[in-house]
Amino acid sequence: MTTPAQSKSNEWKLVIHGGAGAIERKSTTPDKDKAVRAGLSRALEAGEKILAAGGKALDAVEAAVVVLEDDPNFNAGRGSVFTFDGAHELDASIMDGATRAAGAVTGAKTTKSPIRLARAVMEDSPHVLLSREGADEFAKSQGLEQVPNDYFSTPERRKQLQDMKSKNLSALVVEYKYGTVGAVALDAHGHVAAAPSTGGMTGKRWGRIGDSPLIGAGTYADDRGCAVSGTGWGEYFIRASVAHEICARMRLSGDNAQVAADAVLAEVKALGGEGGVIVVTPKGETAYSFNSAGMYRGTATKAGRSVAVYGDEGER
Numbered sequence: 001m002t003t004p005a006q007s008k009s010n011e012w013k014l015v016i017h018g019g020a021g022a023i024e025r026k027s028t029t030p031d032k033d034k035a036v037r038a039g040l041s042r043a044l045e046a047g048e049k050i051l052a053a054g055g056k057a058l059d060a061v062e063a064a065v066v067v068l069e070d071d072p073n074f075n076a077g078r079g080s081v082f083t084f085d086g087a088h089e090l091d092a093s094i095m096d097g098a099t100r101a102a103g104a105v106t107g108a109k110t111t112k113s114p115i116r117l118a119r120a121v122m123e124d125s126p127h128v129l130l131s132r133e134g135a136d137e138f139a140k141s142q143g144l145e146q147v148p149n150d151y152f153s154t155p156e157r158r159k160q161l162q163d164m165k166s167k168n169l170s171a172l173v174v175e176y177k178y179g180t181v182g183a184v185a186l187d188a189h190g191h192v193a194a195a196p197s198t199g200g201m202t203g204k205r206w207g208r209i210g211d212s213p214l215i216g217a218g219t220y221a222d223d224r225g226c227a228v229s230g231t232g233w234g235e236y237f238i239r240a241s242v243a244h245e246i247c248a249r250m251r252l253s254g255d256n257a258q259v260a261a262d263a264v265l266a267e268v269k270a271l272g273g274e275g276g277v278i279v280v281t282p283k284g285e286t287a288y289s290f291n292s293a294g295m296y297r298g299t300a301t302k303a304g305r306s307v308a309v310y311g312d313e314g315e316r
C-alpha cells in the first residue's frame with residue numbers, strides 16, 4: 001500500500017468542466033454565456049462547501065456534478081443530448097483516488113442523477129460498470145429518484161437533433177458534439193477523486209458508449225498520480241486511454257500535471273480527436289488542457305473561485 005502524498009498545508013482544490021468544443025464568442029449569446037458561468041459557479045460552490053469543511057473529495061465531485069446535471073445548459077442529466085431515436089441515454093462514472101474504487105453506468109434512461117447512481121454502483125454493488133435497464137433497476141433498488149426519460153429533454157437539444165438529421169450530418173459534427181460535465185477534487189486529507197456525467201453525443205445510435213463511463217478513458221483517480229475528467233470525442237479518448245495515461249505519465253515518468261495532460265491531448269489530436277481534460281494532483285497541482293476552441297471550466301481554492309468559457313481566457 002502506498003501512502004498518499006499529503007496535500008501542501010491541507011489545501012483543497014476543485015476543478016470542474018462543462019464540456020469542450022466549438023465554444024466561441026461569435027456563436028454564444030450573452031444570455032447563454034451568463035447562464036453557463038452562473039451554472040459553473042453554483043457547481044463550484046456546492047463542492048467547495050464540502051472541501052472547505054474538511055469533507056471528502058469524493059463527496060465534493062459528486063455534489064458539483066449533481067448541480068451541473070440539474071442545469072439544462074449542460075449535456076448531462078436534464079439538458080442531455082438526444083440519441084438518434086429521440087431519447088436520452090446517460091453515462092457517468094466516479095472514482096476514489098484513495099482506494100481506486102470506481103463505479104459507472106452507461107445508457108441509464110430513468111435515473112435522475114446518473115452520478116449518484118455511479119456512486120451507488122461503487123459503494124453498494126460488487127460491480128464497477130452497469131448498463132441500460134439493469135443500471136436503472138439497480139438505481140430503483142437503491143431508492144434513487146426515477147423520472148420519465150423526457151425529463152431530460154430541452155428544446156435546444158431537440159433542435160440540435162433535428163438539425164443534424166435534416167442536414168444529414170453525422171453524429172460527429174463538431175457543433176453538436178460535446179458537453180460532458182465533470183469534476184476533480186483534492187481534499188484537505190490529500191485524497192483525490194474524479195467524476196464525469198454526460199448525455200454522450202447527439203444522434204448516437206446502436207447503444208453507443210463513450211469514454212465518460214469507462215474508467216481509464218474519461219475518468220481516473222489515483223492518489224499516486226492525479227484525478228482526471230475528460231470531455232470530447234469519446235472514441236478517441238477511449239483509444240488513447242486518456243485519463244489513465246495522464247495518471248500513468250505522472251506516476252511513472254514524473255511529468256507534472258500540465259505536461260502530462262498536454263502530451264496526452266496532443267496524442268488525441270494526432271489521432272484526429274478533439275476535447276479537453278481537467279486534472280488535480282495530491283500535491284495540489286491543477287491543470288486544464290484542451291485542443292478545442294473552448295471549454296466550460298472553473299476552479300475553486302481557498303483563494304477564491306474562477307470560471308472561464310473561451311480558449312483565450314486564463315490558462316488552458
Ligand code: ASP
Binds near residue numbers: 179180210218230235
Ligand atoms: N466524451 C463524451 C462522449 O463521447 C461527449 C462529451 O464530452 O460531451 O460521450
